[in-house]
Amino acid sequence: MMKLRSLMLTVTLAAIVFVGCKNDDDAQPELGTVALSVNSNTYNEGDGTVALTFTTASAYGNDIEITYEVSGTATANEDYATPTGSATLVAGETTFTQDITLIDDTDVEASEEIIVTITAVDGGQDLIATSNSVTITITDNDSYAYENGIIVLHEGNFGAGNASVSFVSNDFSVTENGIFKTVNGVDSWGDTAQSITFYEDLAYIIVNNSQKIEVVNRYTFKSVATIGGPTTADFLNPRYMAIANGKGYVTNWGDGSNPDDDFIAVINLEDNTVATPISVEEGPEKIVAHDNKIYVAHQGGYSQNNIISVIDATANTLSTTITVGDRPNAIQFDTDGNLWVLSGGNPSWTGIETAGQFDKINSADNTVLQTVSFGATEHPGALSIADGNLYYFLSGSVYKMDASSTSLPTTAEITGLSFSNMTVADGKLFGVDAKDYASNGSLEIYSLENNTLLSSVEISIIPNGVYFNGDVEL
DSSP states (O other): OHHHHHHHHHHHHHHHHHHHHHTSOTTSOOTTOEEEEOSOSEEEGGGOEEEEEEEESSOOSSOEEEEEEEESSSOBTTTBOOOOSEEEEOTTOSEEEEEEEBOOOSOOOOOEEEEEEEEEETTBSTTBOSOOEEEEEEEOOOOOTTSSEEEEEEOOSTTTTBOEEEEEOTTSOOEEOOHHHHHHTOSOOBSSEEEEEEETTEEEEEEGGGTEEEEEETTTOOEEEEEEOTTSSSOSSEEEEEEETTEEEEEEOOOTTOTTOOEEEEEETTTTEEOOOEEOSSOEEEEEEETTEEEEEEOOTTSOOOEEEEEETTTTEEEEEEEOSSSEEEEEEOTTSEEEEEEOOOOGGGSSOOOOEEEEEETTTTEEEEEEEOOTTOOOEEEEEETTEEEEEETTEEEEEETTOSSOOSSOSBOSOOOSEEEEETTEEEEEEOTTSSSEEEEEEEETTTTEEEEEEEEEESEEEEEEESSOOO
């Protein structure tokens, strides 16, 4: 009987000791199990190696073989050297480290993952800790030639076929003209480049007098496709493009002598096919997309007009038109979802000169919320909205109007300019000057903090638009 009581006491004490050890520290590997960890979950491909650390809470009396598998989106022998798949924890040791070697290639690629998971310890699963897997993200250290910087489109001379594209680095120290020509090895690729629209990793360059759209990778400018062309009926005097529901909507003036043939071309961006066009009134120009609706400013083409067309982007039908000032030349949404339209007014040479005008439109019901008129002979243009302000160009000067204001500013921010177009981004004003339209133009960059010139960069002939690749805050 005494022996039985002694045995029961021994078993009970052993159980208490075992439970006490088991719950001592949940963050550590259980006694006798092996865990896996890394110093960081994110590495750059140029960092060299990733150290895998195998740990146990108590040393073994003999060598222990650890087997692991490697998976994930990263590719062995392309993104990392294939590891051995096994490690040996030497008797008496509690930690062992083994490196995975990263491969620093020159390919531009998205971030990828390496997942390492312990599959066996000493030939079985009983000694595998709960912390038995790590996920490592490998980031790329390569970049495309034009991934970060300023893109300037040049229309070139009408009929000369000398359209071009320039790249300027973000610090304005590097300028490369003619990047489309250089990358694609062509001497002449377009007559009168009108505008660029970015969509995902592509750039759609509308070439007005070539009746086509050149599609390129926006970061390399390598040609991807050509839509339309002078021998097709897809476009006729194409101007600008907006994107909704995977479709591109392109304004077309049609034949300048025919006021009734203007249209919006609709492109399926999956296969670059052009669907049935949408007929609209004369002179569709700038175009924007918002909440499954397309808004088109009708400047008038070779004549004059004063409407905004609203198109249902699901049905591809005209929903309504909104009357605004004469010759609307710019159209943009503010952060509250209001549509601002800047109209230049009819110029004096028309014989019916009218004043420029701002119209603020509620995009929910298409009503005009506010109208602000310019002087009778004032004809503004080049609207750019940033940080709650409306920037516009008038008579060689740039003005800034608070979006909540009901009156025009009386003092210009910057004067003495000859911009053919401009935009505001990242606290700076970017304007292009076509000079004499026969020699190289320039890109002028001003700080909007103190309205001083930061840089003047010589670029190619007749620049007409500024666009951005990279982390510029528009």
